[in-house]
Amino acid sequence: MKSGISQSLPADQYPPGSWQYYLRAGQKCLAAGRSEAALPPLLAANRLRPGHAPVQQSLGAAFLRTGAPDLALAWFDQLLSLNPVDGRALHGRGLALHALMDRPAALAAFRQSVDCHPDAWQSWGSLADITPDEDERIGAIQCAADARLRLCGSGQNRPRNFADCAKALLDARRGHEAVAFIRRNAAKFEDAWAAHDQLARAFYETGNYHAALKHKRSALSLGQHDFSGSPLPPPFSPDAAARALCGIAEILDAAGLRYFLAAGTLLGVHRSGAPLVHDRDIDVGVLADESGGPDLARVIREHSGLLLDRRARPGDRYFALTFQAIAVDIFLYEPCDGGLQCGLGRLAGDVAWRFTSFNVRAADFQGRQWPIPDDPERYLTETYGPRWRTPDTGFASVLSSPALFEVDPYVRAYYALSRAHTCRLTGDPAKARALLRQSPVHLDLPGQYEAFPSTDNDAEDA
């Protein structure tokens, strides 16, 4: 597949009423995320110029994004009837089939796409997203990264591709390669902010937390950047969270896991029987068994309603999911020196919490039995401190929990800075300041500009 850079003219430079005018207008709507508005002009273009591949492909994309995968599939199949190796149509067919919940057929379409087009990183990524087979998933993640590297080396790409390539390398857990790639290509990124931000993540992944913090500070000094074009999460709804929690519970029950309500979710249901109004997500703990299991990655990967993050691997102890549009964090609690330990990563110094060992018991919340730690108030005290009943909106357990265990101060500072920046962007400067005060390393949200360090021999590499 090509890069997708359209060289066409703006719609208003084509004669009004021409098929080109309607096609350009429809594509403009699609690019702006207005898929519903794209349909009338695209259908008009198709009436004026039937059988035109870009019109048909755009219609397939528009129907897919407006929740009509059956119609999308018909357009992609029509394209394939004319060209059975049309890469975009094969990929679109896979997406439509997945939306129709036919995972085997979707996988077949994506496999055919990458067989015909080895650089089709979207199809490699899709294979990684939905295959139940870990070997195929890992292979697809690596191939997606390799395809991204080839794209960046082709000379025919957009600056955005470099940040995406760096992310693909991190997905492939090629952190050191990502560091080298970003440094080598920093000037080709969209801007210095993007290069610094990706470099911060790459250094974090390699365990160089000091360098990660340095580049995070540099990134944030370069302006009010948002979430890299990602959509902001919808407002948190306790009712929706409660429904999602029921759905997740069914999945964990079916997998035979010993799970429990954890952290902020436990705090909410323990006090009022419902998730916290001001929460962001659902927190679930899973007790590890004596053999190190369960394989949470497998449970998530094999469930057709869940998507396993590409960076996740078997053996991880933290999994961030989205289920029914609600963020869900699942932590594996493992026996350690007579207690229980959970955390975000497995590198020394990454965020980890250690608790007094506990078992799980059932508790009734709003007419339903939920598993919770057998001494929930001790657990909450260890998580939040003895004043856990007192509101403190600036508190963050990743920064100040009494249960934090052997966490590198630069890791805590990195999270303080990242989250403070998020708070500032979302209009909560008071919480941003509260988070910065919890950093063990002096921090300020920087406002000055600074140049990108181009040297390959910084002390941070040590």
Next chain:
Amino acid sequence: MNTQTDDHLDDDAFEPIELGSVSEETRGGFNQGAEFAVGPNSRLIPIG
């Protein structure tokens, strides 16, 4: 004027929309992980 020839020239100008991967197209990525979390472990008293 040969409009068909003009159309073929324009074919090259209209490169199709590029669709993302399953995770990108299904918008399944709201949970950006711990780095961006600002609420989940806050010590809050629930309202209501």
